Amino acid sequence: MTLDDILTAAPVLPVVTIGAAEQAVPLARALLAGGLPALEITLRTPCALEAVRRIRAEVEGCQVGVGTVRSDEDLDRAAQAGARFAVSPGLPPGLGQGPLPLPLLPGVMTPTEAMAAAERGYTRLKLFPAREAGGAALLQALAGPLPELRFCPTGGLGEDDLPRFLALPNVLCIGGSWLAPAAALERGEWAQIEARARRAVAIAAGAPAAPATPGGPSAAGEEDPGAAITEPRP
Numbered sequence: 001m002t003l004d005d006i007l008t009a010a011p012v013l014p015v016v017t018i019g020a021a022e023q024a025v026p027l028a029r030a031l032l033a034g035g036l037p038a039l040e041i042t043l044r045t046p047c048a049l050e051a052v053r054r055i056r057a058e059v060e061g062c063q064v065g066v067g068t069v070r071s072d073e074d075l076d077r078a079a080q081a082g083a084r085f086a087v088s089p090g091l092p093p094g095l096g097q098g099p100l101p102l103p104l105l106p107g108v109m110t111p112t113e114a115m116a117a118a119e120r121g122y123t124r125l126k127l128f129p130a131r132e133a134g135g136a137a138l139l140q141a142l143a144g145p146l147p148e149l150r151f152c153p154t155g156g157l158g159e160d161d162l163p164r165f166l167a168l169p170n171v172l173c174i175g176g177s178w179l180a181p182a183a184a185l186e187r188g189e190w191a192q193i194e195a196r197a198r199r200a201v202a203i204a205a206g207a208p209a210a211p212a213t214p215g216g217p218s219a220a221g222e223e224d225p226g227a228a229i230t231e232p233r234p
């Protein structure tokens with residue numbers, strides 16, 4: 001699969017920091033069941049690569065990638081663990097210069113960074129941190145002068161952001177950690193994670209993002225998976 005295939009398979013790329021390798025397989029199964037076949041495991045915990053290995057071995061249909069990649073050594077380790085793709089918050093000179101062992105989605109935050117990445121051949125980019133960088137308005141502004149670029153905006157986003165980002169011609173999907181927060185992983189709340197995934201897919205398909213009850217869930221990191229969504233709006 002190409003990076004485009006992976007990033008357009010679903011509207012959301014869940015970003016997950018795994019606390020224990022045992023969480024990996026039920027997490028990936030929950031996201032897959034909820035309609036999200038791709039996920040990014042950040043290299044911020046010691047068990048991250050073991051989590052990738054377990055998902056590759058046990059969860060058919062899941063496209064697992066590695067995030068928070070900072071060096072070519074990280075890329076090699078990710079590829080050896082079986083990752084399908086890699087994501088970085090930036091694109092420093094020492095990252096991704098040689099032949100890549102797996103597709104890389106580097107991060108940018110400004111027009112100059114996006115143009116420098118494109119000069120190096122990277123036209124699929126993570127906009128990070130997306131909210132602070134300017135969000136959907138920034139991406140809309142970039143679509144005119146840099147129409148060949150495609151983005152996965154990530155950082156500070158939640159399900160409410162899906163409609164406005166996905167309406168842009170240069171957005172492949174949006175990334176975010178709200179689907180599988182650390183507390184949910186620790187408590188093994190797989191059904192809730194699946195429900196969050198299902199809800200995000202429904203919102204992306206046009207269902208209203210607002211919760212059914214006042215004060216209910218809708219923003220990143222809140223507890224309830226959001227039972228408000230039943231059917232996508234026609």
Ligand code: 3PG
Pocket residue numbers: 015042067068128154155156157175176177178
């Ligand atoms: C990250 O690498 O932390 C991602 O960009 C996730 O950002 P978020 O936690 O704000 O969704």
